[in-house]
Amino acid sequence: MRIRVASVALVGAFSMTAIATLGWWSKEPVPQSIAEATHWAPAAVLEPRLADSVMTVPKTTQVGGARKILNVPLLQPDVTETALPAIEPPLVTWTRQIASGETLDAVLANAGVAAHARAEIALALGVEYDLRRLRPGHEITVISNADGNPKRVELAIDDGVRIETVFGEELLTRVLEPDPEVVIFASEAVVESSISAALDKAKIPARFAVDLAQMLGGTIDFRRELSGGERMRLLWREAREGNKRIGQPELAFAALDLAGSVYEIVWPDDGSGQATIYVDGEVLRVFAQPVEGARLSSVFGRRTHPVYGNVRMHTGVDFAAARGTPVKATAPGRVSFIGRRGGYGRVLEISHGSDTLTRYAHLSEVPDTLEQGQRVMAGDMIGRVGATGTATGPNLHYEVRVDGRPTDPLSDDRLVEAADRDAVGTAALERLAEARSLLAERLTSEFVQTTTERL
Numbered sequence: 001m002r003i004r005v006a007s008v009a010l011v012g013a014f015s016m017t018a019i020a021t022l023g024w025w026s027k028e029p030v031p032q033s034i035a036e037a038t039h040w041a042p043a044a045v046l047e048p049r050l051a052d053s054v055m056t057v058p059k060t061t062q063v064g065g066a067r068k069i070l071n072v073p074l075l076q077p078d079v080t081e082t083a084l085p086a087i088e089p090p091l092v093t094w095t096r097q098i099a100s101g102e103t104l105d106a107v108l109a110n111a112g113v114a115a116h117a118r119a120e121i122a123l124a125l126g127v128e129y130d131l132r133r134l135r136p137g138h139e140i141t142v143i144s145n146a147d148g149n150p151k152r153v154e155l156a157i158d159d160g161v162r163i164e165t166v167f168g169e170e171l172l173t174r175v176l177e178p179d180p181e182v183v184i185f186a187s188e189a190v191v192e193s194s195i196s197a198a199l200d201k202a203k204i205p206a207r208f209a210v211d212l213a214q215m216l217g218g219t220i221d222f223r224r225e226l227s228g229g230e231r232m233r234l235l236w237r238e239a240r241e242g243n244k245r246i247g248q249p250e251l252a253f254a255a256l257d258l259a260g261s262v263y264e265i266v267w268p269d270d271g272s273g274q275a276t277i278y279v280d281g282e283v284l285r286v287f288a289q290p291v292e293g294a295r296l297s298s299v300f301g302r303r304t305h306p307v308y309g310n311v312r313m314h315t316g317v318d319f320a321a322a323r324g325t326p327v328k329a330t331a332p333g334r335v336s337f338i339g340r341r342g343g344y345g346r347v348l349e350i351s352h353g354s355d356t357l358t359r360y361a362h363l364s365e366v367p368d369t370l371e372q373g374q375r376v377m378a379g380d381m382i383g384r385v386g387a388t389g390t391a392t393g394p395n396l397h398y399e400v401r402v403d404g405r406p407t408d409p410l411s412d413d414r415l416v417e418a419a420d421r422d423a424v425g426t427a428a429l430e431r432l433a434e435a436r437s438l439l440a441e442r443l444t445s446e447f448v449q450t451t452t453e454r455l
């Protein structure tokens with residue numbers, strides 16, 4: 001992967017009437033917070049640097065519409081531009097996203113592909129991709145010659161990955177991996193009514209509020225401790241191919257000034273999903289996410305059950321994610337159970353010493369290589385997200401049990417004790433120093449650039 005660095009300026013002027021989109025972030029009651037906000041907001045608005053440093057903002061990318069197929073000269077509609085006359089007849093490109101509940105066969109039939117060719121295409125694509133994992137939003141492109149015979153079929157799945165089948169003397173299928181560049185953005189925001197509102201105002205992806213809640217929710221009581229005026233600085237990565245963002249932006253570093261302390265979180269770029277939380281420069285805890293980048297869809301505690309409709313205790317936290325998304329062990333331990341448990345559906349459990357157990361439920365599958373008694377490390381893939389048991393849609397129900405009793409996974413520190421202590425040492429402090437200097441460099445260079453532009 002190539003790395004390119006870019007930066008986003010902060011956008012000043014934080015709204016006083018911003019409304020929290022995530023309930024547990026907001027100070028309550030809202031009218032009071034709005035009233036409080038009026039005491040100090042004007043100063044922030046008048047801050048000259050905030051007002052002047054508006055620069056580029058990450059562009060949202062548009063997905064959908066006709067996909068351009070590059071490097072295929074035959075597709076160029078303007079034949080007059082080529083020196084040689086076109087030898088082959090023009091090709092026709094048809095492209096569409098798979099709709100909910102639709103099969104590959106139905107989409108290909110809709111594209112006018114004959115039944116025997118549809119069967120061949122399904123077989124050929126199936127060699128490289130498990131077609132049971134097809135989802136709405138995946139895109140099919142059929143390139144046919146003038147008499148309607150397919151020449152090439154392309155299936156675009158997640159994160160820019162494409163599977164292509166080419167018709168020749170025999171069908172050839174290959175997987176095309178994107179070669180994205182990783183762009184790093186830096187920005188800062190000041191909290192007013194809520195973290196998510198502050199991110200929104202500063203044009204920072206609002207989904208980061210969920211990541212921050214997940215990391216700090218067990219450590220900080222945001223309702224009580226956020227009084228307004230707290231400064232947040234963030235560094236994040238986006239994978240891009242041209243102007244198109246591939247996948248979701250990912251936080252790399254966050255620093256939050258709160259009640260006289262600095263809370264910092266470093267998310268390493270190694271796909272482990274393991275983040276380290278620091279307070280005033282010292283490691284507080286290591287947090288491993290069971291599902292990377294997933295949305296926290298339900299928290300621990302009493303709630304109205306989504307299926308049964310009555311108020312019940314929710315014994316874990318839910319992460320909404322697409323079916324098939326990898327699920328990872330949050331701490332090292334031994335697999336103590338693989339199987340079905342009623343409403344939990346397909347379940348895997350890991351024992352982390354004598355009294356602590358993690359449970360991963362509603363799984364669609366568990367790797368064949370895993371068996372009971374096996375030792376796993378934090379970050380090891382232990383299954384895939386599904387909707388087995390009582391679930392309204394694909395999600396991971398993640399539960400932490402201490403002495404058999406469910407506890408709030410976001411506030412339980414015992415898993416940290418189970419975590420490898422070696423990881424919490426100089427390496428962690430080096431990562432913090434690295435992240436801090438990159439953030440400082442990004443924010444400074446953006447300021448310098450802005451200044452230059454004004455001259």
Ligand SMILES: [Zn+2]
Nearest residue numbers: 316317318397
């Ligand atoms: Zn649940």
